[in-house]
Amino acid sequence: MRPGGGLQPVRFSRCLWIIVFAAVSAAISSAQKEKREPLTEAQIDQIREAGIFPDERVSLYTKFINEHAETIKGLTSRAKSAGRVQRLDGELQDLTALMDELGDNLDVYSDRKADIRKALTPLSEAAPRWLGILRALAGEPGFELARKEAIESGEDLADHAKRLLTEQTDYFNAHKEEKGQERAEPK
Numbered sequence: 001m002r003p004g005g006g007l008q009p010v011r012f013s014r015c016l017w018i019i020v021f022a023a024v025s026a027a028i029s030s031a032q033k034e035k036r037e038p039l040t041e042a043q044i045d046q047i048r049e050a051g052i053f054p055d056e057r058v059s060l061y062t063k064f065i066n067e068h069a070e071t072i073k074g075l076t077s078r079a080k081s082a083g084r085v086q087r088l089d090g091e092l093q094d095l096t097a098l099m100d101e102l103g104d105n106l107d108v109y110s111d112r113k114a115d116i117r118k119a120l121t122p123l124s125e126a127a128p129r130w131l132g133i134l135r136a137l138a139g140e141p142g143f144e145l146a147r148k149e150a151i152e153s154g155e156d157l158a159d160h161a162k163r164l165l166t167e168q169t170d171y172f173n174a175h176k177e178e179k180g181q182e183r184a185e186p187k
Contacts, residue, residue: 038094058119061102085142092146120165127158
């Protein structure tokens with residue numbers, strides 16, 4: 001028997017476990033970084049509870065987007081640092097995700113012929129303010145792409161809300177019996 005021959009397989013096994021553990025940890029860590037959740041658990045619950053009430057749901061999204069926009073505005077005046085850049089990048093990604101999600105909800109409610117004019121008015125007023133905050137934010141290499149995507153998403157949402165408000169006003173003026181409905185019912 002070789003001296004120390006019995007220890008090599010143990011060291012190799014231990015090294016293998018360390019490598020596997022490091023690889024799994026890195027994979028989990030990168031997966032967590034890729035999937036951001038822009039809402040807190042309480043906010044998610046509020047959105048779920050409002051699920052069957054289109055006006056309330058749109059109003060909640062508007063409120064949560066406004067909170068993210070105000071956070072970005074607050075970070076704008078802070079001294080430049082790596083932490084600030086990282087936080088702005090995350091907030092901009094969250095803002096974009098929420099605006100896109102709200103746009104998807106507007107599509108669904110529009111298809112249903114849900115009367116959401118009450119919630120569209122504040123949304124139409126808030127969207128230009130959000131865009132102003134985003135455009136006032138000077139781009140930096142760490143979050144320039146996220147800023148650009150947020151501006152594009154904000155422009156799409158502002159246009160969508162304005163167009164939908166006009167369409168709904170025209171539709172419900174022509175179909176007064178459907179005013180205030182949460183979804184069109186087959187007749």
